[in-house]
Amino acid sequence: MTTATLSEFDRGIALTPHAEEPGRYEAELGDGWQIGGGINGGLLMAVAGHALSLAGDGHRDPFSISGYYLSASRPGPATVRTETVRRGRTLTTGTASLSQDGEERLRVLATYGDLDALDGEVATSAQPPLMPPPEQCIGVEHAPPQFIEQAALLERFDLRLDPATVGWALGTPSKSGRIQGWFRLADGRQPDPLLLLMVADALPPVTFDLGMPGWAPTVELTVHLRARPVPGWLRVSHATRNLAGGYFEEDCEVWDEAGRLVAQSRQLARAPRPQ
Incomplete structure (x- = not known):
């Protein structure tokens, strides 16, 4: 498959x-993945996760991956260096x-395996978020123009937000600290483990609802993958319970169309500066 025939995400x-250097990979970060002042943190996690999947000696699926964001990434060339700690x-x-340009942007530690080889037993009290079907939710085309201008990556998404969590777009945030909705890629590319790494950081920050x-830059992001998603829509829920000292945590759950909890994440991010 040539680069020209790949989906936008795969490109x-x-x-x-x-x-000449095993474990080193070259990437090109596109300007279509920007949010605020830099490249989306979930896309960066997927780039690093892709490199680790190539270096995993048959273990291609991230089970747990944690990334520390050291400086903002910009569109342009980037280098990823990987090292196997234990096999x-x-x-x-x-x-x-x-x-990029000799400056480290992201440092990741991850454990990889084979999601298809996991025991199929599921015992959970977690439930998918309740919200209207995608056709009754709010699409990106209804977002405030100034928000779209600062979030080029939204043009790559088919994102439908739960109407109960978009009051912030009308100047009436609920102050509950929750944003949730339906997610899929605009070009029809189906979800897989690497895409889930990006989805964990794809929705607007929950501080909007506060x-x-x-812009709420990520300090650290940890994603746990629990199963390989089936094709179709993903249900994504972001919530926070604590904003203090100018930082907040954001918890995410991602559910596939089979009703399976396929990914969970938590990140620490810096609260937006007062405007």
């Missing part, structure tokens, strides 16, 4: 192995470092 995370029978643990518009 966004595409890597070229370095000819076992069912799991491989490795690190990845994404840099009446705090503006």
Whole structure:
């Protein structure tokens, strides 16, 4: 498959192995993945996660991946260097470092395996978020123009937000600290584990629902993948319970069309500066 025939997401995370340095990959971060002042943190996580999947010696699915965002990434060339810390029978643990212009942007530690080899038993009290079907939710085309201008990546998404959690777009945030909706890629590319890494950071920050518009840069993001998603829509819910000292946590759940909880994440982010 040529680069020209790949989906926008696959082009966004595409890597070229370095000819002389094993574990090193070259990437090109596109300007279509910007949010606020830099490249979306979920897309960066997917780029680093892709590199680790290539270096995983058959263990291609991230089970747990944590990334620390050290500086803002911009559109342009980037380099990812990976290192295997431990390789076992069912799991491989490795690190990845994404840099631009000699400056490290993201440092990742992850454990990889095979989601298809997991025991199929599920015992959970978690329930998918209740919201109207996608056709009754609010599409990106209804977002405030100034928000679209600061979030080029939304043009790559088919995102339908629950009407109960979009009061912030009308100047009436609920102050409950929750945003949720339906997600799929605009070009029809179906979800897989690498896409889930981006989806965990794809919705507007929950601080919007607290009446705090503006960019909320991620400090640290951890994603746990629990199953391989089936094709179709993803239900995504973001919530926070604590904003203090200018920082907040954001918890995310991602459910597939089979009603399976396929990913969970938590991040620490900086609250938007007062405008």
